[in-house]
Amino acid sequence: MATKDLHIYLLLPSLGLLIIFFVVPMLRIFGLSFFDPVFTLKHYLRIFQIEVYLQVLFRTLIVALIVAGVCLILGYPVSYLLAAQPPKVCNILLILVLIPLWTSVLVRTYSWMVLLGREGLLNQILLYLNLISKPMTLLYTSKAVILGMVQILLPFMILPLFSTMKGIDRNLLKAAQSLGAGPMQTFLRVFLPLSLPGVAAGFILVFILSLGFFITPALLGGRKDILISMLIETQVRELLNWGFAAALSLILLLSTIVILAIFNRFVGLDRLVSGIKFS
Amino acid sequence: MERYSLMKKKFWLLFLLGTVFFVFSSINSMAAEDKIIVFNSSGGALDAAQRKVFSDPFEKETGIKVIHTAPVNFAKLKAMVESGNVEWDITELPPRDMVRAVRLGYLEPLDYTIINKADLIPEAALPYAIGGGFYSTILAYNTKKFSKGKHPQSWADFWNVNKFPGRRSLRNSPADNLEIALLADGVPKDKIYPIDVDRAFRSLDKIKPHIAVWWSVGAQPAQLLTDNEVDLTTSWNGRITDIQRKGAPVEIEWNEAILSLSYYGVVKGAKHKTNAMKYLAFRQRPDRQAEWVKALPYPGASISLYKYLTPELAKIMPTYPENLKKAIKVNNEWWLENADRVQEKWNAWMLK
Numbered sequence: 001m002a003t004k005d006l007h008i009y010l011l012l013p014s015l016g017l018l019i020i021f022f023v024v025p026m027l028r029i030f031g032l033s034f035f036d037p038v039f040t041l042k043h044y045l046r047i048f049q050i051e052v053y054l055q056v057l058f059r060t061l062i063v064a065l066i067v068a069g070v071c072l073i074l075g076y077p078v079s080y081l082l083a084a085q086p087p088k089v090c091n092i093l094l095i096l097v098l099i100p101l102w103t104s105v106l107v108r109t110y111s112w113m114v115l116l117g118r119e120g121l122l123n124q125i126l127l128y129l130n131l132i133s134k135p136m137t138l139l140y141t142s143k144a145v146i147l148g149m150v151q152i153l154l155p156f157m158i159l160p161l162f163s164t165m166k167g168i169d170r171n172l173l174k175a176a177q178s179l180g181a182g183p184m185q186t187f188l189r190v191f192l193p194l195s196l197p198g199v200a201a202g203f204i205l206v207f208i209l210s211l212g213f214f215i216t217p218a219l220l221g222g223r224k225d226i227l228i229s230m231l232i233e234t235q236v237r238e239l240l241n242w243g244f245a246a247a248l249s250l251i252l253l254l255s256t257i258v259i260l261a262i263f264n265r266f267v268g269l270d271r272l273v274s275g276i277k278f279s
Numbered sequence: 280m281e282r283y284s285l286m287k288k289k290f291w292l293l294f295l296l297g298t299v300f301f302v303f304s305s306i307n308s309m310a311a312e313d314k315i316i317v318f319n320s321s322g323g324a325l326d327a328a329q330r331k332v333f334s335d336p337f338e339k340e341t342g343i344k345v346i347h348t349a350p351v352n353f354a355k356l357k358a359m360v361e362s363g364n365v366e367w368d369i370t371e372l373p374p375r376d377m378v379r380a381v382r383l384g385y386l387e388p389l390d391y392t393i394i395n396k397a398d399l400i401p402e403a404a405l406p407y408a409i410g411g412g413f414y415s416t417i418l419a420y421n422t423k424k425f426s427k428g429k430h431p432q433s434w435a436d437f438w439n440v441n442k443f444p445g446r447r448s449l450r451n452s453p454a455d456n457l458e459i460a461l462l463a464d465g466v467p468k469d470k471i472y473p474i475d476v477d478r479a480f481r482s483l484d485k486i487k488p489h490i491a492v493w494w495s496v497g498a499q500p501a502q503l504l505t506d507n508e509v510d511l512t513t514s515w516n517g518r519i520t521d522i523q524r525k526g527a528p529v530e531i532e533w534n535e536a537i538l539s540l541s542y543y544g545v546v547k548g549a550k551h552k553t554n555a556m557k558y559l560a561f562r563q564r565p566d567r568q569a570e571w572v573k574a575l576p577y578p579g580a581s582i583s584l585y586k587y588l589t590p591e592l593a594k595i596m597p598t599y600p601e602n603l604k605k606a607i608k609v610n611n612e613w614w615l616e617n618a619d620r621v622q623e624k625w626n627a628w629m630l631k
Contacts, residue, residue, distance in 0.1 A: 226626060
């Protein structure tokens with residue numbers, strides 16, 4: 001009983017950090033968006049009256065959902081494979097997954113420009129093989145943005161998926177098969193449900209990280225690929241309108257919370273994510 | 280008893296000495312600044328050149344150590360001045376930020392008894408800021424695509440996609456582009472300001488479908504030209520000179536260049552004010568400027584600079600008299616008043 005109570009105190013350092021470096025600044029941003037210097041709603045009115053801002057916010061959420069979805073589709077089989085390997089092989093493969101994380105986002109974004117350009121590697125190979133007659137427009141499109149973001153964020157999907165799958169008791173699969181389930185049925189009715197906590201964790205992680213992306217869409221995107229973080233950055237750094245930037249940030253935060261709440265209602269995220277600790 | 284009073288005397292003597300020392304040392308630190316200054320600029324690849332051309336010789340001559348910091352950040356300047364915790368002595372200021380910093384009182388008045396005003400281009404020697412580097416947004420083109428003389432020679436030509444077919448790029452920002460759009464639409468050079476924003480956007484509508492890439496980072500246009508992503512683009516002049524020297528087939532058209540000037544200012548409440556003035560004066564010396572523009576064609580405000588340059592080098596400077604004549608000077612006051620509104624319009628226009 002007494003030791004259990006003491007465990008709470010172990011939380012204090014991280015709680016303190018969170019309060020000082022997250023809660024307090026958040027409150028300040030909250031204040032900035034409503035006071036300029038007296039109470040005003042003008043920043044919020046501007047967001048809702050002028051079409052651009054909600055349009056860009058909507059775009060940002062859609063891009064984040066697509067990126068998280070593509071990461072899931074690509075990351076799931078990889079994690080499945082990883083979890084099924086003996087430890088030695090698994091470690092090597094895991095390192096391969098992690099290596100890109102050691103390279104800066106900017107460098108990786110520029111690499112995509114080298115690959116996807118009109119005279120880039122991909123177009124040159126396709127032209128050489130006579131598969132196309134003139135270079136394709138790959139760079140400066142929404143597809144390039146999503147491709148670049150998926151490549152950068154994929155490890156954040158694979159890691160939680162892998163750790164969940166690693167924890168799944170393989171005997172359960174054998175039990176299902178011995179009871180007459182085929183490979184497909186075993187996967188769909190045993191493995192998949194047990195891996196859902198990892199799916200939820202990875203999806204949320206990638207979704208939220210996508211919302212803040214800035215330099216990749218700016219460099220790989222076309223003229224319509226404006227994400228909300230780009231607008232916030234212009235307001236903070238160029239136009240010095242911190243109150244408006246704060247309002248935009250809070251609207252982004254609020255819509256993220258709403259979306260997660262909707263997910264939660266239909267998928268039961270809290271149950272799934274909290275399931276990780278038992279797996 | 281006697282011994283006790285002796286100790287007491289000793290104590291008082293020590294106390295007195297300590298106080299004198301303390302007062303003296305604080306007076307001392309008030310009178311003479313430490314022999315350092317903190318110089319904030321955009322940094323990056325240019326930092327080494329800045330050090331070699333300006334800071335190292337300055338240190339050798341005066342014994343004042345120059346500490347470089349980066350990047351330029353107005354938000355940080357604001358925070359520094361408002362909190363009273365001023366780290367920088369000098370900061371570089373992009374043109375609009377300069378106007379804004381002066382209005383908000385973030386800068387110290389410059390000491391023109393230390394800085395030699397007589398050799399400076401007048402609009403670069405302001406009470407609170409001094410010209411750091413002139414740069415132009417110019418029309419750059421691929422010489423393999425357009426031979427010199429048959430290349431686009433004005434913004435109207437840039438807009439003329441039938442006479443000059445090719446892939447084009449513009450910056451993803453209203454800055455410079457509104458002026459360019461008006462010039463392309465036939466507005467005379469001296470009638471650009473105040474900008475007719477609606478007319479500028481109507482003119483931009485015409486070129487919009489023909490823009491292959493909207494660049495957002497300064498290094499992009501040069502890259503786009505060398506990679507053959509585009510055949511003609513706007514760019515800052517120095518970036519094009521840089522790739523020309525590396526052998527890229529590109530050329531600059533100086534006609535209707537949009538000329539801007541970045542500044543240096545001494546931050547309000549700076550700890551090493553006098554040193555900072557000396558350093559700013561040193562930077563404008565024509566011999567130093569001549570060294571500097573060899574590295575980068577963004578000249579400072581010195582008028583006698585051109586006595587030190589070869590004709591080849593002089594010709595690629597935005598302030599070279601021939602080029603200066605053809606240029607349009609950006610009106611920073613207009614931009615400061617209208618930037619927010621125009622940016623909003625620009626974003627909406629980009630999404631359309």
